[in-house]
Amino acid sequence: MLRSFYLNRIAYYTALTASALFVGSYFIPVIFSVGLVLLSFLAIITLIDSILLYSKNRGIDAFRLTTNRFSNGDENKVSIELENEYGFKIRCKIIDELPFQFQNRKWIRTEFLDAGAQVIVNYFLQPLTRGEYGFGNINVFVSSPLRLVTRRYSFDQKETVKVYPSYIQMRRYQLLATANRLQEAGVKRLRKLGHSMEFEQIKEYVIGDDYRTINWKATARHSNLMVNNFIDERSQQIYCIINKGRIMKMPFDGMTLLDYAVNASLVLSNIALMRQDKAGLITFAENIDAFLPADKKPGQLNILIETLYKQETNFLEPDFEKLFSVIRNSITQRSLLILFTNFESTESLQRELASLKRIAHYHLLMVVFFENTELKKLTEAKADSIEDIYIKTIAEKYTLEKRLMVKELRKAGIVAVLTTPQNLTINSINKYLELKNRQSI
Numbered sequence: 001m002l003r004s005f006y007l008n009r010i011a012y013y014t015a016l017t018a019s020a021l022f023v024g025s026y027f028i029p030v031i032f033s034v035g036l037v038l039l040s041f042l043a044i045i046t047l048i049d050s051i052l053l054y055s056k057n058r059g060i061d062a063f064r065l066t067t068n069r070f071s072n073g074d075e076n077k078v079s080i081e082l083e084n085e086y087g088f089k090i091r092c093k094i095i096d097e098l099p100f101q102f103q104n105r106k107w108i109r110t111e112f113l114d115a116g117a118q119v120i121v122n123y124f125l126q127p128l129t130r131g132e133y134g135f136g137n138i139n140v141f142v143s144s145p146l147r148l149v150t151r152r153y154s155f156d157q158k159e160t161v162k163v164y165p166s167y168i169q170m171r172r173y174q175l176l177a178t179a180n181r182l183q184e185a186g187v188k189r190l191r192k193l194g195h196s197m198e199f200e201q202i203k204e205y206v207i208g209d210d211y212r213t214i215n216w217k218a219t220a221r222h223s224n225l226m227v228n229n230f231i232d233e234r235s236q237q238i239y240c241i242i243n244k245g246r247i248m249k250m251p252f253d254g255m256t257l258l259d260y261a262v263n264a265s266l267v268l269s270n271i272a273l274m275r276q277d278k279a280g281l282i283t284f285a286e287n288i289d290a291f292l293p294a295d296k297k298p299g300q301l302n303i304l305i306e307t308l309y310k311q312e313t314n315f316l317e318p319d320f321e322k323l324f325s326v327i328r329n330s331i332t333q334r335s336l337l338i339l340f341t342n343f344e345s346t347e348s349l350q351r352e353l354a355s356l357k358r359i360a361h362y363h364l365l366m367v368v369f370f371e372n373t374e375l376k377k378l379t380e381a382k383a384d385s386i387e388d389i390y391i392k393t394i395a396e397k398y399t400l401e402k403r404l405m406v407k408e409l410r411k412a413g414i415v416a417v418l419t420t421p422q423n424l425t426i427n428s429i430n431k432y433l434e435l436k437n438r439q440s441i
Contacts, residue, residue, distance in 0.1 A: 005050070006150040008143065014042045042148075049146040052088070059086045060113075062138050064096070064157045065120075070133065071168035073255055073263060075124040080138060082121065084113035091143045093150075094121060097136025099161075101129060127163040128254040130262070130309055134160050165308045166263040169425065170270050201229045236441050237280060237294040237335035238272040238432070240265035244285040244311060245318035247342045250370075252421040257370055261340035262308045264368075264425045268338065269304050271429055275436070280335075281307055286316040288326050294335065320355035327359055336441050338366045338428065344398075349405050357412050364441050366415040368428055373420055375399050 021035030053059065065079040084090055094109045102125060109121050127133060138155040202218050205225035218226035242248075242265060248258040269279035273296055280294030281304055290307050318341070327337070337359065343349040359365050378395035381388070402418055409416035415435070419427040435441060 004152040004154075006141070006152065007046070008148055008150055011042065011046060011148045014038065018042065045146060046148050049144055049149040052086075052144045052146070053142060053149055053151040056085060058153075059151075060084055060090070060092070060140055060142055060153055062094070062140050062153070062155045062157075064135065064138060064159070066135075066159070066161060068161060069167075070125070070127050070161055070163045071166050072127055072130050072163050072259060073166050074168040075126050076168075078123055078125055080109075080121040081118065082111065082113060082140070083118045084116060086142075086144075087115050089114050089145060091147070093141040095139040095141075097139070098125070099133035099135060101127065101131075101133055128259070129256075130163050130165065130259065130311075132160050132162055134158070162309070164305055165259075165266045167266070167305065169263060170267045173267050173425075173429070174270055174274065202226050203229050235276060235278055235296070236436075237278045237331070237333055238269070239280040239282055239294060239331065239335055239337045240269060241282040241284070241323070241337055241339045242311065243318050243339070243341035244283055244289065244313045245341075246313060246315040247344065247348075248340075249313050249315065250342070252370075252373065255421075256313075257342055257421060258311070258313055260370075260421045260424050261368075262311060264428050265338075265340065266304065266308055267425050268428050268432060270301060271432070273301060279304065282323070282326070283307075283311050284323050284326075285314055285318050286322075287319070288322060291326065291330065293330075318352075320352045324355045324358050328362065331363065334363055334441065336364045336366065336432070336435060338368060338432070340368050340424075342369045343405055344372075346401050346404060346408075349408065353408070353412065356409070356414055360412065360414045364415070364435065366417065366431060366435070367409055368417045368419065368424065368431075369405070370424075371402060371418050371420050372398065 018035045018039040021031050021038065025032035025035065061083045063081055065081060067076070070076040078096075080094060080096060082092060082094070090113050092111045092113060094111065096107055098104050098107055107123075109123070111119050111121060113119055136158055138157045140153045140155070142151045142153065143149070202215055203226070204222075205214065205227045209227050211227075213227045213229075215226045215228050242258070242261050244258060248256065248261065250257050252260070265281065269281070272279045276296065278294035278296045279300060281290060281292040282288065283290040290311070292303060292307055331337075339356075343352075356365060356367065375395045375398050378392055379399055381392065383389045383392050406416040406418050415431065417427055417431050
């Protein structure tokens with residue numbers, strides 16, 4: 001009881017007033033009795049208030065409602081359900097012990113509950129790193145209508161929630177793709193060039209069919225015009241390759257470039273699987289960390305999620321030569337390789353360009369790297385001093401280098417995508433769909 005018993009401020013203020021009256025009674029004796037009455041009244045009301053709050057062994061119940069996994073970089077809903085078992089209205093202060101990753105020690109909510117009432121307190125958490133997040137207890141501080149005493153309840157609601165790559169973003173794009181509304185998310189509508197040569201069936205000619213697809217042998221057998229029906233080419237191999245070197249640990253809006261690449265890889269792999277392509281994954285730094293062969297079996301997406309969940313950087317330099325060796329020996333069929341990496345200078349690109357050219361000789365290689373948004377802000381800022389002019393000039397130099405890197409990659413026959421981190425997913429999907437429509441794979 002002593003650990004859960006607290007006096008509210010009004011009790012301390014009342015006791016302080018009585019103390020002031022006692023001190024003043026040395027000069028004005030008549031106010032001594034007033035102070036004594038006030039102190040006695042405080043003691044009686046405090047006792048009554050304590051009896052009200054401690055008359056029940058468990059006057060309130062609380063538990064937390066959450067999923068067993070969170071989506072990285074997205075708002076995840078958490079609910080706390082409270083039930084008042086007292087016979088009177090109470091005031092509750094709720095303190096949920098959040099995972100230490102959020103660094104939030106001031107989380108508090110205040111609710112008023114009538115007798116026998118229930119209330120659900122909803123709030124949202126946005127994790128910025130993958131991993132395990134541990135919730136602690138739920139502490140509820142209850143006051144009666146007298147407001148002199150507070151009783152603390154502590155509910156053991158310890159649980160661990162795993163933060164996975166952004167499956168909320170993945171589901172959003174999946175729903176838009178299913179409803180053919182990807183344009184709402186920024187995915188471009190691309191004109192289909194020509195038609196695929198993947199045969200599906202022979203069917204009877206109807207008005208509007210392309211007469212160039214008439215199958216004359218089948219027409220002779222059936223005495224009716226028959227045409228060949230083609231569908232989009234499927235079962236093409238799509239590999240997302242993620243560089244886990246130290247350069248990918250650069251932060252942007254609280255998340256690292258590696259986490260942006262992981263989220264984009266998950267969404268892109270899901271879109272590829274929906275289009276009946278085979279999705280695979282390679283992660284590398286100084287060594288090849290994960291290699292998941294491209295497939296479209298039912299459990300492929302879950303394997304991708306679990307594999308991406310574990311990816312972390314060791315802050316070492318990536319080995320593109322080793323990457324080429326693995327790709328050459330393990331991927332025998334021509335595939336679309338989407339490499340998520342970053343280059344901050346022309347020199348860093350030149351060091352790896354030879355390996356990238358060798359990869360592009362056997363596969364269709366798409367290199368996705370990041371635009372430095374901080375440099376963009378500097379180039380757009382107004383220069384008011386010589387120092388500002390110097391900083392702006394240097395920023396424009398590095399911004400120009402990024403554009404030159406794109407030209408250098410395209411000159412080598414490599415598809416290059418320069419994007420900001422927040423537009424990474426959209427730009428990657430657009431380029432993938434564009435390459436599919438052009439039948440470049």
